[in-house]
Amino acid sequence: AQKVTQAQTEISVVEKEDVTLDCVYETRDTTYYLFWYKQPPSGELVFLIRRNSFDEQNEISGRYSWNFQKSTSSFNFTITASQVVDSAVYFCALTPNYGGATNKLIFGTGTLLAVQP
Amino acid sequence: AAGVIQSPRHLIKEKRETATLKCYPIPRHDTVYWYQQGPGQDPQFLISFYEKMQSDKGSIPDRFSAQQFSDYHSELNMSSLELGDSALYFCASSYYGTGRNEQFFGPGTRLTVL
Numbered sequence: 001a002q003k004v005t006q007a008q009t010e011i012s013v014v015e016k017e018d019v020t021l022d023c024v025y026e027t028r029d030t031t032y033y034l035f036w037y038k039q040p041p042s043g044e045l046v047f048l049i050r051r052n053s054f055d056e057q058n059e060i061s062g063r064y065s066w067n068f069q070k071s072t073s074s075f076n077f078t079i080t081a082s083q084v085v086d087s088a089v090y091f092c093a094l095t096p097n098y099g100g101a102t103n104k105l106i107f108g109t110g111t112l113l114a115v116q117p
Numbered sequence: 118a119a120g121v122i123q124s125p126r127h128l129i130k131e132k133r134e135t136a137t138l139k140c141y142p143i144p145r146h147d148t149v150y151w152y153q154q155g156p157g158q159d160p161q162f163l164i165s166f167y168e169k170m171q172s173d174k175g176s177i178p179d180r181f182s183a184q185q186f187s188d189y190h191s192e193l194n195m196s197s198l199e200l201g202d203s204a205l206y207f208c209a210s211s212y213y214g215t216g217r218n219e220q221f222f223g224p225g226t227r228l229t230v231l
């Protein structure tokens with residue numbers, strides 16, 4: 001079975017603080033993709049990053065960085081110098097990549113990040 | 118760049134009524150997914166279509182049905198609506214040929230059942 005766990009339900013930080021959102025996943029597949037999505041109060045799902053299970057390199061994109069550790073089945077997301085506009089629900093998601101025509105996304109329960117001015 | 122289009126964006130229905138949600142994928146995308154997100158919950162996979170054939174099925178109630186048409190747009194039909202069907206319904210599309218598993222989400226349809 002596949003499962004994504006985001007243990008942090010809500011996080012509140014003050015602007016300019018760094019914050020890390022945790023994501024732990026379970027899968028028996030040898031190949032898979034991991035994702036992070038942002039859902040602001042307006043409701044749309046905004047794609048942030050996709051990571052192949054074979055690629056364990058960390059990635060940095062501006063104030064965002066991702067740490068993928070296959071040994072601990074974790075794919076954590078760090079926002080540096082947080083801003084009020086970062087306030088949103090963040091979802092970690094998993095999909096198998098075994099060459100099927102479709103691969104549904106399995107989402108974690110999400111972490112609500114509130115950045116206070 | 119063209120995105121996934123969903124219509125309507127908002128829909129209000131009474132219990133036991135019927136609703137139809139529409140999804141227009143990104144041009145050349147051949148796969149469509151439907152997800153349901155209840156209040157305060159994560160999106161849950163309902164059903165998907167590849168090349169107009171159902172390819173996977175999740176926790177979709179028997180009261181719901183869906184199909185993908187020859188132009189690749191998809192419709193989710195919901196009958197005998199219940200209060201618990203109130204949710205945000207997302208459609209996503211992807212192109213199987215890239216093998217990149219990138220699903221592009223539409224803005225969602227917010228369904229309220231009264």
